[in-house]
Structure formats: structure tokens, C-alpha cells
């Protein structure tokens with residue numbers, strides 16, 4: 001298995017992109033619509049925010065899940081017992097955002113959300129009829145005006161040397177949502193698991209956009225589109241002293257959207273959050 005980078009502007013990009021999602025759960029796009037300078041500015045602004053004490057004024061609210069999640073309460077991946085080495089901030093357009101960071105991060109949210117809607121229409125277009133018949137509504141419609149789509153700014157701090165045994169930046173997991181869109185992070189480390197169990201580096205050239213399938217699309221497509229396991233490994237050598245910032249947008253349908261005979265988006269999300277121990 002190989003993850004090749006697909007030129008978003010190429011004539012056959014939609015077909016190649018959807019084939020890549022189908023084969024690996026991942027797709028990597030170059031030459032896309034997201035403003036790279038904006039991403040760079042966001043990385044440096046949020047690095048400064050995570051380095052400051054201001055983050056403590058934005059501690060997440062348990063009822064709404066917007067705001068800052070410190071490393072001490074950050075996630076333990078499903079099936080794992082050791083916490084990930086990360087802290088993060090949840091941005092929703094309706095949620096709390098520090099004033100000085102608001103304009104850029106919301107501009108990014110809009111850009112990533114529109115690209116994601118287009119990519120979902122590519123997925124819809126290249127879904128075989130016998131699978132598409134089970135989509136309760138068109139995939140791009142599922143996320144239209146959704147208040148649930150979440151932009152997470154992740155900060156993986158430099159390694160201190162006293163991390164818990166076995167802890168890594170992000171333990172192996174699958175995403176819960178429909179699709180995840182993220183710009184290649186400020187440092188490498190993201191890996192995807194192949195069908196035969198090996199770990200493959202996701203190309204991390206700055207400027208590329210990485211897209212992966214989440215469990216909700218797997219559920220809605222009756223398993224046709226696989227939600228693949230991925231993780232973020234710890235840096236080695238001199239890179240241990242470096243932080244890593246990444247910016248995944250998790251596309252979530254409106255709560256009432258029917259995913260399958262078994263689940264709506266809301267019932268699916270609640271079940272998964274309970275398993276994660278975050279509600």
C-alpha cells in the first residue's frame with residue numbers, strides 16, 4: 001500500500017482521490033484551495049497561545065466541549081489505558097475563542113469546511129449505486145449548517161523525558177466523524193495502519209492536505225469506505241525538543257441525520273463519547 005499525493009486540480013482528481021480513500025482510508029491532496037500562509041500564521045499564533053497561561057482562562061466546558069483541554073485530562077484512545085501526550089483547543093464558530101486568534105481561525109474553519117463539502121460531493125459521486133442507495137440524504141447535505149463540525153488545534157509539547165511508560169502523542173485510533181481534513185502538520189509523526197498491519201508514514205510535506213475517513217462514513221456506507229486506524233508517534237533525537245501543532249477539522253453531520261438502520265449522528269456520537277470517557 002502506498003499513499004500517493006493527488007493534484008486537486010488534475011482532471012481525474014475526484015476519481016483518484018475517492019479510490020485512495022477506498023484503498024487506504026486516506027487521501028493526500030496538493031494544489032488545493034486552502035491558504036498556506038494562513039495555516040502558517042495559525043501554527044505560530046497558537047504555539048504562542050499554548051506557551052502562555054492565557055489558555056487557563058479558556059478551560060473547556062463539560063456541557064459544550066468548546067475551549068482548552070489540558071494534557072492532564074486529554075484523551076485516552078479507545079482500548080488504551082495510557083493518556084496521549086497532547087493538549088488541545090476545540091473551536092466551534094459558536095464557542096469561546098480568544099479575541100486575538102478569532103479572525104484567522106474562523107477564516108480557516110470556513111475554508112476547510114467548504115473544501116470538505118466539495119470532497120464529500122466527490123465521495124458521493126464515486127459511490128456505487130448499491131451503496132449510495134443507503135445514504136439517507138446526500139453526503140454534503142448531512143453537514144450543511146451543522147453546528148457539530150469541530151476544529152481541533154492540537155499541541156504536542158516537546159518530550160520532557162518523564163512521560164508515562166508506553167505513552168505516545170496520539171495512540172492508535174479511528175476518528176468518529178464522517179471525514180477529517182487536516183493540513184500536513186508542523187512536524188512529521190502521523191502514521192496510518194495498512195490492511196496487513198504495518199504502519200505507514202503519511203506524507204507530511206507542508207502545504208498538502210490530508211483527508212481521512214471516520215467511522216460515521218464507514219457506518220453510512222455499510223463498510224464500503226473504511227475508517228482506518230492511525231496514530232502520531234513520538235519524535236526522536238533532536239526532534240524530541242520540538243513541539244508539533246496540527247489542525248484537524250472533524251466533519252460532523254447535524255444530530256438528526258440518519259446514518260444507518262442502527263444510528264443517527266447523535267446516537268452514534270453519544271455512544272462513542274461515552275466509550276472515550278469524555279461524557
Ligand SMILES: O=C(O)CCC(=O)C(=O)O
Pocket residue numbers: 152154170175185190230231232246247248
Ligand atoms: O495530529 C495529527 O496529525 C492527527 C491527530 C488525530 O488523528 C486526531 O486528533 O484524531
Ligand SMILES: [Fe+2]
Pocket residue numbers: 173174175230
Ligand atoms: Fe485521528
